[in-house]
Amino acid sequence: MKKIVASISLVAVGASGLQAALLPGLTTESGKPWTASATLRGFYDDNFNTAPNDVPIAHRDTFGFEVSPSLQFSFPMEQTSISFGYVYSLKYYQNRPIGNADNYDQTHEFDFALTHAFSERYQVSVRDSFVIGQEPDFLRAGNTYTTFQRISGDNMRNYGSITLAAQVTPDLSLELGYANTFYSYSDEANLNAGGTFAQASNAGLLDEVDQVVHLDARYQFAPQTTGVVGYQFRDTDYTGGQQIGSYVTGAGQSVVVMSDERNARSQYVYAGLDHNFRPDLTGSVRAGARYTDYYNNPAGQGEFSPYAMASLRYTYLPESYLEAGFSYDYSPSSLFSANTAGDLTLNAQSATVYASLNHRIRPKLYGSILAQYQNSTYYGGAFNGDADNYFLVGLNLQYRFTPNFSAEVGYNYDYLNSDLPGRTYDRNRIYIGVTGSY
DSSP states (O other), X not given: OHHHHXXXXXXXXXXXXXXXXXXXXXXXXXXXXXXXXXXXXXXXXXXXXXXXXXXXTTOOOEEEEEEEEEEEEEEEOSSEEEEEEEEEEEEEESSOOTTXXXXXXXXXXXXXXXXXXXXXXXXEEEEEEEEEESSHHHHOSSSSOSOOSOOOSOEEEEEEEEEEEEEOSSSEEEEEEEEEEEEEOSOOOOBOTTXXXXXXXXXXXXXXXXXXXXXXXXXEEETTXXXXXXXXXXXXXXXXXXXXXXXXXXXXXXXXXXXXGGOEEEEEEEEEEEEEEETTEEEEEEEEEEEEEOTTOTTOOEEEEEEEEEEEEEEEETTEEEEEEEEEEEEOOSOOOBOTTOOBOOEEEEEEEEEEEEEEOSSSEEEEEEEEEEEEEEESGGGTTOEEEEEEEEEEEEEEEETTEEEEEEEEEEEEEESSTTOOEEEEEEEEEEEEEO
């Protein structure tokens, strides 16, 4: 139940781990096949519109409250385990957010996990997470942010994966996997009152289907160490079907740019290690290269880039642990620009560092610190080489009066420092609440 509650807390700032570990198996702690809970939380947000600091008319604060019930089911069997859960949240704001028709937001989260062992050598795992929401930390599918702004509306994200693992020999195993991420944003307005193009909509820029297929070979060459070599193919298809911009060629011709001109196909090769330093300390690292072909782009843009992922987990006391990680990869861009040669802003190269510390301070008192830094450097167009630097820190204290009733207080800080004008902002959030479960 702690995993479900944590996923809706305002303190969640992005230390969710690598994408492969995004959807851990849902479990209940009561011994029964289902658990129900409800959270009531009051909060203060000094920049709920995530407005730039130099736009004071939109830089507003608000008080509010959140009501969030949830249900979770878990059915472990001899060879199969199935679990699923649902979390609903209603947040009421004293001041109405920009882009909202009402003073409240509603979010929904559905999670599903299934594992099945065909035999001792073959196992399949299926995971899915579907959300409807507004906050960037809620809508992302991994530990990297595509956009740093809150976006009003019923925006949808679905992340699903299926993985087949096969033990070929006692030391050699193979893993074949497929993952699909789907985004759909409710803002589709890109025309002005006269019916001509005004600006790119969120749907035009961010609606996409991202598909990844990977094949890993794993060899255990020491009792605590496993080597990994792998290949991954990634297809990113922007599905907005809208004009997102235009440019004027050197000959004076105006050219319209559509959503799918940023489509990309990437191929990765990598190698790495998984190592158990000791029973309470484990680590993983992957490093390699990626080539991306923007096949719909008339300028023929393509690029080679490094690729890296790493994670570390240390459980130093019961119910106390440290997690940290790093990733460097292509990420979709919420910004767009073009130059006269048709060179477009196609993506961002994002380096992300995150860490989380969860500590049992006293028998009933728990604390957590979460932090993340992300550098996103844009590739192509007029923004080529410009960067956004995003910092997040979250602090949380929870007191568990009983196994079924707890109170919490927390603070969240967000800061975006951008090379581009009109983007830099900071945001402070404070909350206090109670959670009951059955």
